[in-house]
Amino acid sequence: MASITLDKVGKIYAGGTRAVGDVSIDIADGEFIVLVGPSGCGKSTLLRMVAGLEAISEGTVRIGNRVVNDIEPADRDIAMVFQNYALYPHMSVRQNLAYGLKNRRTPRAEIERRVAQAAAILQIGPFLDRKPRALSGGQRQRVAMGRAIVREPAAFLFDEPLSNLDAKLRVTMRLEIKELQRRLRTTSIYVTHDQLEAMTLADRLVVLNAGRIEQIGTPLEVYRKPASTFVAGFIGSPAMNLISSRAVPHLPAAAQAGTIGIRPEDLSVAPDGPLEMEVLAVEELGAQRLVHGQTGGERLTVAMPSDAPLSDTLRLTYRPGSLHLFHPETGRRID
Amino acid sequence: MIENRPGLTLLAHLTLMAGVVIVALPVWVAFVASTHTATDFMSGTIPLWPGPHLVENYARMLDTGVSTSGTPPVGTMMLNSLVMALLIACGKIAISITSAFAIVYFRFPLRTLAFWCIFITLMLPVEVRIVPTFQVVADLGMLNSYAGLTIPLIASATATFLFRQVFLTIPDELTEAARIDGAGPMKFFRDILLPLSRTNIAALFVILFIYGWNQYLWPLLITTSSDYYTIVAGIKRMADAVDGLPQWHLVMATAMLAMLPPVAVVIGMQRLFVKGLVETEK
Numbered sequence: 001m002a003s004i005t006l007d008k009v010g011k012i013y014a015g016g017t018r019a020v021g022d023v024s025i026d027i028a029d030g031e032f033i034v035l036v037g038p039s040g041c042g043k044s045t046l047l048r049m050v051a052g053l054e055a056i057s058e059g060t061v062r063i064g065n066r067v068v069n070d071i072e073p074a075d076r077d078i079a080m081v082f083q084n085y086a087l088y089p090h091m092s093v094r095q096n097l098a099y100g101l102k103n104r105r106t107p108r109a110e111i112e113r114r115v116a117q118a119a120a121i122l123q124i125g126p127f128l129d130r131k132p133r134a135l136s137g138g139q140r141q142r143v144a145m146g147r148a149i150v151r152e153p154a155a156f157l158f159d160e161p162l163s164n165l166d167a168k169l170r171v172t173m174r175l176e177i178k179e180l181q182r183r184l185r186t187t188s189i190y191v192t193h194d195q196l197e198a199m200t201l202a203d204r205l206v207v208l209n210a211g212r213i214e215q216i217g218t219p220l221e222v223y224r225k226p227a228s229t230f231v232a233g234f235i236g237s238p239a240m241n242l243i244s245s246r247a248v249p250h251l252p253a254a255a256q257a258g259t260i261g262i263r264p265e266d267l268s269v270a271p272d273g274p275l276e277m278e279v280l281a282v283e284e285l286g287a288q289r290l291v292h293g294q295t296g297g298e299r300l301t302v303a304m305p306s307d308a309p310l311s312d313t314l315r316l317t318y319r320p321g322s323l324h325l326f327h328p329e330t331g332r333r334i335d
Numbered sequence: 336m337i338e339n340r341p342g343l344t345l346l347a348h349l350t351l352m353a354g355v356v357i358v359a360l361p362v363w364v365a366f367v368a369s370t371h372t373a374t375d376f377m378s379g380t381i382p383l384w385p386g387p388h389l390v391e392n393y394a395r396m397l398d399t400g401v402s403t404s405g406t407p408p409v410g411t412m413m414l415n416s417l418v419m420a421l422l423i424a425c426g427k428i429a430i431s432i433t434s435a436f437a438i439v440y441f442r443f444p445l446r447t448l449a450f451w452c453i454f455i456t457l458m459l460p461v462e463v464r465i466v467p468t469f470q471v472v473a474d475l476g477m478l479n480s481y482a483g484l485t486i487p488l489i490a491s492a493t494a495t496f497l498f499r500q501v502f503l504t505i506p507d508e509l510t511e512a513a514r515i516d517g518a519g520p521m522k523f524f525r526d527i528l529l530p531l532s533r534t535n536i537a538a539l540f541v542i543l544f545i546y547g548w549n550q551y552l553w554p555l556l557i558t559t560s561s562d563y564y565t566i567v568a569g570i571k572r573m574a575d576a577v578d579g580l581p582q583w584h585l586v587m588a589t590a591m592l593a594m595l596p597p598v599a600v601v602i603g604m605q606r607l608f609v610k611g612l613v614e615t616e617k
Contacts, residue, residue, distance in 0.1 A: 053511050074517035086508035090530040099526070100516035147512075 002064035002077070002154035003029045004050065004187060010058030011045050011211075019045045020211040023059070030185040032178075036198035037208035038234070043191045044159055046208070050189060051157050052076050063154055074103070079148035080157040084164060085140045087132040093143050094128040097150050111150075118146040121180070138169045145180070156181070158190040162197065174200060195235050199223070207231045225324075229331040232261045232324060238290055238301050240264070240324070247296035248323075249274050258334060261324035264290065264303040273317030277302070282310065362594075369393070369588035373580070392588045406573055409592055412566040416548055417596060419484050419565055423547030424540050426489035432532070435498035436524055440510070457492040461553055469556055479560045488553060494539055501532050537607035545597045566593045 004027040011020040020042040027033050035043040048054040050061055052073035060067050068076045079100075087096050094115060101111045119125040122142040132140055141161060148156050158177070162170045178201055181188050192198050198205055199219045207214040207222065207230075215227035226232035232240045240261045245251055248260055267275075277293040277300055289306045291314070292299070302316060325334045364381070371386035396409045406412065437443070438450055461468065468487050477483030505528070513523045529536075554565040564572070570589050574581045601608070 051511075051515065053514065073511075073515045078515070080512070080515050082508040082512060084506060084508055086506065086512040088509065088512075088527060090527075090533075099518075103517035103522065147516075 002187060003027055003031075003062075004155055004189070005062040006046075006050070006059065007062070008059035009046070009049060009056060009061060011042070011049060011054065012057045018211060020049070021058075023208075023211075023213055025206060025213070025216065027187060027189065030187055032181050032188045032190065032201060032203040033206060034190045034192060034198040034202035034204075035206045035208060036192055036195060036202075036234075037214075039193055041208040042211035043193075043208050045211075047157055047159055047189055047191045050155075051078055051080050074100075077154040078157055079151040079153040079155075080159065081144045081148050081161045083160040085132070085144040087140060087143055087147075089132055092129050092131055093124060093135070093146075096132065096143060097128075097146050100147065100151055114150045114152070115146075118149040121149065121183075122146050137165050138173060141165060141173055145177070149180075149184070154187065156186050156188040158188065160192055161190075162192075162194075170197075177201065196237060199235065205235075207234060209234075225333065226261070227333050229259055229261070229326045232326070236263060238264045238303060241267075241298075241300050242326075243295075243298035243300065245325075247275075247298045251323075258328050259326040259331070261326060262318050262322065264301045266319040266322035267300075267302045267304075267316050268319070269302075269304060269308055269314055270317035271315055273315040275300075275316040275318075277314050277316055279310070279312055279314060365587045365590050368583055369585075369591050371584050373582050373584050375584075388584070392584050393592070396585055396588045396592065406564060406569045407561045409566065409569075409589055411562070412564050412569040413592065413596070415484075415563055416565040416567065416593070418481055419550065419554070420544050420547035420596075422481060422485040423488050423550075424543035426485060427491040427494050427543050428536055428539055430489060431491050431494035432498050432529075432536070435495050435502055436528065438495070439499055439502040440520065440523075453492050453495050456490060461488060465552070465556070472557060477557075479558055479563050481563075483557050484554055484563065484565070485547075488547070488550065491543075494543070497535065497539060498532065501535050502528065505531060534607050534610045537604050537610075541600055541604050541608045544600050548597050 004025075006023055006025045006027075009020065009023045010018065012018050023046060025033065035046060037043050045054055049056050050063075052068065052071065056069050060069055062068065063076055063078065088099065091099065097115045097118060098111050101114065106114075115128070116125075119128055122145060124139065124142050124146055127135060127139060127143070132143065135143065141164075144161065161177070162173055165173060174197055177190075190198075190201055192201075202219050204216060205219055205222050206216050209230045215222055215231045217225075217227075222231060222235050226235060226240070229242055233242060240263050242259055242261050245258050245260045251260075275295050277291075277295045279291055279293045281292045283290040283292070284306060287306065288303050289308065291302045291304060291310070293302070293314070294300060295316075300316075302314070326332065327334055364383075367382055367385055369392055370389040371382060372388055375382060375386060399408055434453065438446065438453075443449075472478065472483045472487060475483075477486070509527065510523065513527055518526060549567055550565065551567050551571070554563075554568040555571065558564055558568070566589065570586060570593065573586050573589060
């Protein structure tokens with residue numbers, strides 16, 4: 001158990017390419033932090049710097065009270081779960097779990113106790129003597145988590161651990177990871193590009209874009225008050241509508257020259273609404289219906305109940321106080 | 336291709352049978368020759384069925400050998416060949432797997448140069464550098480020794496490349512997982528790389544064992560004492576009867592015996608061998 005502190009961390013590759021810059025995060029003991037962003041935003045690089053698999057070019061990383069910049073991954077007291085599981089194919093599940101402990105010269109009885117305990121937590125007891133090849137994707141994922149648990153580390157690092165699973169299993173495993181982390185209270189850093197995974201798992205979200213932090217906050221803070229147009233467009237599904245303020249009539253003067261964000265679920269049909277939308281396409285989701293269209297040359301998506309009436313043009317209104325206003329040039333939020 | 340045409344099946348089988356006959360006939364003739372007396376084979380008509388002298392011929396070869404051609408009994412030569420083939424196969428594997436490990440997993444100065452040096456040796460097989468190699472081995476006093484027989488043949492670029500390719504297919508995450516699990520480079524090599532290349536090692540062993548066993552030119556040059564004659568070079572010496580006709584029945588008996596160890600290795604390691612050549616999943 002430990003806190004993790006990233007102080008102005010940056011990564012510059014040999015060719016001079018900057019992958020990550022000026023990242024500072026304070027992670028409390030037992031906190032579940034999710035790094036989220038599109039591919040290439042530097043989130044995996046950041047995680048790998050914490051793990052020690054990637055050299056830190058700038059800044060410092062502290063685990064507990066120790067600066068770990070120059071410490072080998074094995075000595076950082078962390079455990080990592082990889083996207084493709086990275087189980088040793090020639091070892092049985094039991095050997096996979098025990099390998100790290102054996103290298104640490106843990107007494108045999110202690111290894112057996114921890115393996116048995118992890119197997120019980122993850123319900124992989126029946127597979128302990130099988131090879132990873134003979135396991136399904138979900139079972140392999142559990143073994144990979146087991147390998148992290150037996151170490152009883154100060155922190156878990158997850159590198160997109162659910163990306164190789166099918167959609168249904170992903171939802172189940174997501175919940176299991178959440179429950180497991182609740183139970184073990186181990187500080188965790190989790191990397192994903194899936195904003196839904198990020199929202200559901202995180203105590204706090206770190207939204208990254210082009211190697212820099214866009215926003216840090218609890219999932220609801222980030223959802224309700226996105227700090228920039230990037231965060232606004234990335235968090236929430238369907239994505240927030242970002243339109244020029246000129247397309248929206250009757251705005252207060254302060255908002256005249258900016259970008260307006262409206263969540264699709266904050267828009268609704270009203271005969272006397274200020275917006276008129278020409279309907280281009282309709283997506284039925286069952287409980288909900290997404291209507292895509294355009295107004296004043298701007299694309300707009302509306303989420304409405306599936307029994308709402310449809311026509312070629314719709315008049316729309318927005319929930320009062322639901323408009324987000326962003327600076328036209330910097331894209332930062334204006335309150 | 337799924338078809339059901341009897342004519343085609345028959346044709347396919349006939350072709351295969353013809354192939355088998357072409358490959359097997361010389362071996363059969365050799366076997367038949369080894370069961371007759373010397374005169375039977377010199378009479379002008381070659382017998383095609385085994386004769387009654389099988390035990391006698393083989394016993395003589397195993398026991399005393401052909402004294403007129405200066406070769407020791409087959410047993411000694413077989414042992415020499417076996418030692419040579421095993422040393423070459425194991426030596427080549429040991430050297431190439433460690434050099435591939437160095438090239439793939441370590442960033443050291445002049446790494447590219449080292450890689451290219453290994454690559455260039457592909458263009459210099461023993462036959463090309465045979466005179467200077469002989470000179471070096473002779474100067475080092477390694478004539479008529481197992482060291483002289485094997486060391487010049489051990490360095491192998493081909494095997495190094497094979498292992499390099501194998502190592503490159505092992506996902507980086509596995510290396511990283513091992514690092515986090517506290518496995519240092521040598522431990523990683525022993526616990527992860529070696530077991531994962533087990534089938535490739537087996538496949539390579541079969542190929543290299545046969546390569547070593549079949550060495551002809553080098554042992555012929557380097558050995559002058561009959562204690563170090565290998566079987567393949569020995570057969571040649573037996574066939575070179577100076578005054579008189581070669582004793583073909585004995586030569587063939589030796590040839591049959593010489594075939595046994597490679598066949599045993601291939602059959603014994605067939606399963607691993609095939610797996611090593613086709614397996615891709617890591």
